[in-house]
Amino acid sequence: MEFGGLFGLGTDHYPIPWDMLTYDTDQGGYVVHLTKEQLTEAPRYAREESPEYTDDYGRTIYGYYGLSYPIL
Template identity: 55%
Template sequence: MAETIAIDETNRLISSDKVDGTTVYDRQGEKLGSVRNFMVDKRSGKAEYAVLQFGGIFGIGSEYYPLPWDMLTYDTNLGGYVVEISKERLEAAPRYEERAEPEYDHIYGRQVYGYWGVPYPFV
């Protein structure tokens, strides 16, 4: 009989459907929001952004904040991602409302990465 292959999660990899909804915490362990989805470059396969759902009540009135993927660190103890940002800094960050998703082009990418002080690695 064939050995079962892990398709949801391994020591190093996680299925995209398991990332959606994962909690995002600040360094103090306070919940900031959750990952709504993440954006992957079609050619390189590299995740560029985690889109953080933040604010609102029960998802109503939430806004969406693209964070450069490399800003997130997975914490196995918390079972979620940790970012080195404050709630106040997040509230002033580039964001959009539901059904108003921006054009994820290089101009927008430079704006988002620039806000967070992360070098924009894409041409």
Template identity: 60%
Template sequence: MTDTEIANDIATDETEALIASNKVEGTAVYDEDGEKLGSIYNFMVDKFSGQVEYAVLQFGGVFGIGSDYYPLPWEKLSYDVDQGGYVVDIDKETLEAAPRYTADEQPVYDQAYGERIYGYYGLNYN
């Protein structure tokens, strides 16, 4: 068996409690009424704890062009098997006013930024 065949054999799909990062990226995100808000662009993982800090929601624009990126605390996401995506208790208006960034800017994910993001959603950072 070649290295490629072995790599293809490794479970990268999901288990009962785990999912591969490549399956999360691109997953749809819905509000509680079932309206699609966007999709997961990527997620940010703490290098030391291994815990996901933020899911970055890509929202707006057309076909990803002109989209903005909205860091969401991972705790805001609930996976819904029936919808095949994540559900958040955030409506479109709240999301539109949320902290975000564009493709040509990257935030500094530091303590102050974490407090701002988590605070916006009514959560305590760390």
């Protein structure tokens, strides 16, 4: 998910586990139920950055949202 900025500058990316997304056919897109407070404190990274998608990073993201990290 991406928020903030103007014309793509200064935007932040918010990684969200797929398990939290629901496809809404009426809206033609995915819906996620988060409060403003949850999103304000959520893990994020700047558009210019790119995190390493390691298991530890995944556990951090899933853990923030109270989900168990999937074991493959």
